Amino acid sequence: MSEQVFKAGDFEKLDKSEKRSEPIVRESISAWKDAWIRLRSNKMAMASLLVLFVIVVLAIIGQWITPHDYQTNNLSATNQKPSSEYWFGTDSLGRDMFARTWMGAGISLQVGMYAALIDLLLGVVIGGIMGYFGGRVDEILNRFCEILYSIPSMLIVILLIVVMEPSMFTIILALSITGWINMAWIVRGQIMQLKNQEYVLASRSLGAGPGRILFRHLIPNAMGPIIVTITMTVPSAIFAEAFLSFLGLGVQSPAASLGTLINDALKAMTVYPWRMLFPAVLISLTMLCFNIFGDGLRDALDPKMKK
Amino acid sequence: MARYVLKKLLYMLLSIFVLASATFFLMKAIPGNPFQSEKNIPKAIQEKLYAQYGLDQPLWKQYLNYMDNLVHFDLGMSMKQQYVTVTSIINNGFIYSLQLGVFAIILAIAAGLLFGLISALNHRKFLDSFTIFIAVLGVSIPNFVVASGLQYVFGVKLGWFSVAGLNDPTDFILPVIALALLPAAFIARLTRSSMLEVLSADYIKTAKAKGLTGRVIMVRHALRNAILPVVTYVGPMTANIITGSVIVEQIFGIGGLGKFFVNSITNRDYTLIMGLTLFYAVILMLARFMTDIAYGLVDPRIKLSRKKGG
Numbered sequence: 001m002s003e004q005v006f007k008a009g010d011f012e013k014l015d016k017s018e019k020r021s022e023p024i025v026r027e028s029i030s031a032w033k034d035a036w037i038r039l040r041s042n043k044m045a046m047a048s049l050l051v052l053f054v055i056v057v058l059a060i061i062g063q064w065i066t067p068h069d070y071q072t073n074n075l076s077a078t079n080q081k082p083s084s085e086y087w088f089g090t091d092s093l094g095r096d097m098f099a100r101t102w103m104g105a106g107i108s109l110q111v112g113m114y115a116a117l118i119d120l121l122l123g124v125v126i127g128g129i130m131g132y133f134g135g136r137v138d139e140i141l142n143r144f145c146e147i148l149y150s151i152p153s154m155l156i157v158i159l160l161i162v163v164m165e166p167s168m169f170t171i172i173l174a175l176s177i178t179g180w181i182n183m184a185w186i187v188r189g190q191i192m193q194l195k196n197q198e199y200v201l202a203s204r205s206l207g208a209g210p211g212r213i214l215f216r217h218l219i220p221n222a223m224g225p226i227i228v229t230i231t232m233t234v235p236s237a238i239f240a241e242a243f244l245s246f247l248g249l250g251v252q253s254p255a256a257s258l259g260t261l262i263n264d265a266l267k268a269m270t271v272y273p274w275r276m277l278f279p280a281v282l283i284s285l286t287m288l289c290f291n292i293f294g295d296g297l298r299d300a301l302d303p304k305m306k307k
Numbered sequence: 308m309a310r311y312v313l314k315k316l317l318y319m320l321l322s323i324f325v326l327a328s329a330t331f332f333l334m335k336a337i338p339g340n341p342f343q344s345e346k347n348i349p350k351a352i353q354e355k356l357y358a359q360y361g362l363d364q365p366l367w368k369q370y371l372n373y374m375d376n377l378v379h380f381d382l383g384m385s386m387k388q389q390y391v392t393v394t395s396i397i398n399n400g401f402i403y404s405l406q407l408g409v410f411a412i413i414l415a416i417a418a419g420l421l422f423g424l425i426s427a428l429n430h431r432k433f434l435d436s437f438t439i440f441i442a443v444l445g446v447s448i449p450n451f452v453v454a455s456g457l458q459y460v461f462g463v464k465l466g467w468f469s470v471a472g473l474n475d476p477t478d479f480i481l482p483v484i485a486l487a488l489l490p491a492a493f494i495a496r497l498t499r500s501s502m503l504e505v506l507s508a509d510y511i512k513t514a515k516a517k518g519l520t521g522r523v524i525m526v527r528h529a530l531r532n533a534i535l536p537v538v539t540y541v542g543p544m545t546a547n548i549i550t551g552s553v554i555v556e557q558i559f560g561i562g563g564l565g566k567f568f569v570n571s572i573t574n575r576d577y578t579l580i581m582g583l584t585l586f587y588a589v590i591l592m593l594a595r596f597m598t599d600i601a602y603g604l605v606d607p608r609i610k611l612s613r614k615k616g617g
Contacts, residue, residue, distance in 0.1 A: 150322040152591045154550055155584045156329070162572060162580060163333050239449055246451055246554055247572050266455055266558065270463050270470075280452040288447035295443070 035224070038300040045296025048289035055286055059109055062102025070099040071254035079272045088278045091264060100256050101278050107257040108238050108283065111172055115237035116230045118176040123183025124226065128214050130184065131191025138188070145181045153178035157240065161249045168251050171244060175237055186229050190222035224301035231294035235287040242283060258283040308603060315599050319592045326588050330581045331373055335366065337577070360384075382582035387574045393582035396567055401586075403473060403563035404556065408548050410479060411486035415544065418491040420537070423498025424530070430503060438495065445492025450551045454485035454558045471560030482559045486551045490544045494537055502533040538602050545594035549587055 029037075039045055063070050066087060074094030082089045088097035130138045160174040194200070195218060203213055219226075242259030244250050250260045258279045265276035348356070357363040361372055376383065382393035426438040461481060462470035468481050505511065506529055514524045553565035560566075564583060571579035 146318065147322055147325055150318060150592060150595065151326045151329075152546055152549075152588055154546070155326070155588055158572070159330060159333050159580070159584060162575070163337055235447070242449055242451070243550060243554070246557070247569055249572065262451060262455075266451070269455055269459060273459055276455060276459075280456070284448040284452055287449070288444065291443055291447050 035300045039296055042296040042300065045293050045300075048293040048296070051285065052289045052293065055105060055282070055289070056109065058102050059106035062105070063099040066096055066098045068096035068099055070095060070103045070256070072096075079268070079275070081274060089272075089274050091261075091275060092268065095254075097261075097275065097278060100261060101258070101282060104256040104258045104261045104279060105282055105286070107168060107251055107255065108241060108259065109234075109286070111168060111175070111241045111257065112234040112238040114172045115175045115179060115240075116233040118172065119179045119183045119233055120226070120230055122176070122180035123229075124187050124219060126180065127184035127187025128191055128219060131188040132195060132210060132214050132218065134192070142188075145184060148178060149181045151178075154240070154243070157244070158247065158249065161244060166244070166249045166252060168255075171241055171249075171251070175240055179233065179237070183226070183229055183233070186225050187219075187222060190225055191218050194218050194221050228294060228298045228301060231290060231297055235290040235294075238283065238287060238290075258286075311603055312600060315596055319596050322592060323585075323589060327374065327377055327585060328370075330584055331370055334577050334581055335369075377585070382585070383578045385576055385579050387571075387576040387579070393579055396579065397564065397582065397586055400562060400564040400567050403561055404552050404565060407479070407482055407486060407552055407555070407561070407563065408545075410483045411490070411548055411551075412544065414483055414487040415490035415494060416537075418487065419494025420498055420534075422491070422495040423502060426495065426499040427502035427506065427533075435499075439499065442492040442495045442499075445488050446496070448488075450485055450489055451554045451558065453488055454482070454555050457481045457485055458558060473559075473561050478559075482555045482561065485555050485558075486548055489551065490540075490547050493544070493547075494540060497536050497540060498533060501536045502529060505529050505533045508532075535602075535605060538605055539598060541601070542591070542595035542598040546591055549591065 068074075068086065072095065074090065076094065077086070077090055078092055078094040080086050080090040080094075082097075086096050086098065088101055090097055091100065126141060130141045156178055157174040160177065161170060164170040164174070191214075200213055200217055203217055208216075238258075241250060241257055242262065245257055245259030245263050248263075250263070251257050253260070256264075261279040262276060262283065265272070265279065269276050354363065361369055364372070373383075380394065382397075385391045385393055385396065388396075422438045422442065426435045426442075429435045458470060458481060461467045469475065469478055472478060473482075511524060511528055514528050519528075549565075552563065553568055555561070556563045556565035557569050564586070567579065568583045568587075570576075571583060
């Protein structure tokens, strides 16, 4: 076969109309939109999202829609059953359980969300640095993480709260001290996979620095697993806070979390079981919805993993 | 393999050392000391007390003493219960916690594998969705809700089991179920997803093409591979069982380690908190260590990649 030689006259300009001969008729769908479509078709996940939304709204306004507030004692009406006056009954000091339950839900949700937020910030920055720079930096940070991770986190959290005074702030702090490691490892793994992709090379050859590449290109592409990890962090932080309350290390009275309410109710459960019912159902429902929604989100964002 | 085991062992010792130091300095960071609350003790007696507990020595010397005692398994005296050593408390309480824990682990693994398999073999059928929903429920309901619910329904209302204590073999049933539910649900989910993955693998098709019977394929080919992720869960499961036992023992009034742990925190019995924390940590790390070793033994691919990576 002889070699083909092109000359300038061999090419001719196409008519403008030909440019649109193969138009993309369907609207283009971004990866996020695609994930949203998959998520939307998952009925269980959407139902969980709705329930979570209702819980969050009630946690914000719940304590204002009853005439009673969460901290006024009423010693003439202690341990009441649920009634039209006290919708969820009252506790051993006659405080309205409806207001206390929703205020408790608010505190439990806040603990979960702030803990997840701090995990996100620390985990993304440190995991990003580990994954992007690699080598010595990665090795040192990774060793540090491994040692910290090998110490049972719940024990560190308990020790820290025993030393500090228990409050919402110290509980979030203690939970975050060990919580970020998991996130850091997930981000690190993602970045290591992504950093050799062509678009990173392209960006680098255009003169982008590590900060820009990391936060404008790599992290956004690793967002799927990051979001899934966050949805899983929230319920585990809520559970951890409830566990601390059980040890008497939760938020202190008159404030309450779902954990402290359950712990209080537990002491008198054989006599006044309904005091246990509402906080216990609410914490279980919240965790259930986060878990189902998290599973749905994972399936939607990572179709490869879908079973 | 020997190098791998040694490396893991070294890590474990390092972690225990870090945690022991951290507990020591954290407890020293608490303002005041355990004897300050006692009213108007004569100075001589106070000094005697300090000397007795070694609190009059400089911090570094106290630290060295503490470490030296730890190496000899001496965790010191309880500060709130007179003449009781932390080691003797552990000796007394551990047997109950151990029994509960072992029964719960057996139940969790058996039930988890069984339901995981049922679910995977009925993929996308009613039985699958049903088990998976129960499993999500099991992962979501906190174990203090489960424990107190079981106690109320079967202990108080129906009266089938005694409400508290561990005097009768049947007394184990409720606490063990409460402890095992969460790990069992987790194992069921793990088994299901890894079983589904394995069942679509090429070697299962090969086995089918060879004409092997369904049962041989299930047991010899599928289950053996599907069980790998479950092996890695043994470490976290131990952690679950320990936090769970703290709750379950308190609710069912069982005098195990968990109950002492809760009491030590409520009483601010610092030596007991430190001792029990370290004891729990060592158990957890041993569990994790054994998981690593077991995983290396079960999955030959681990060894290969380790060798390549150095």
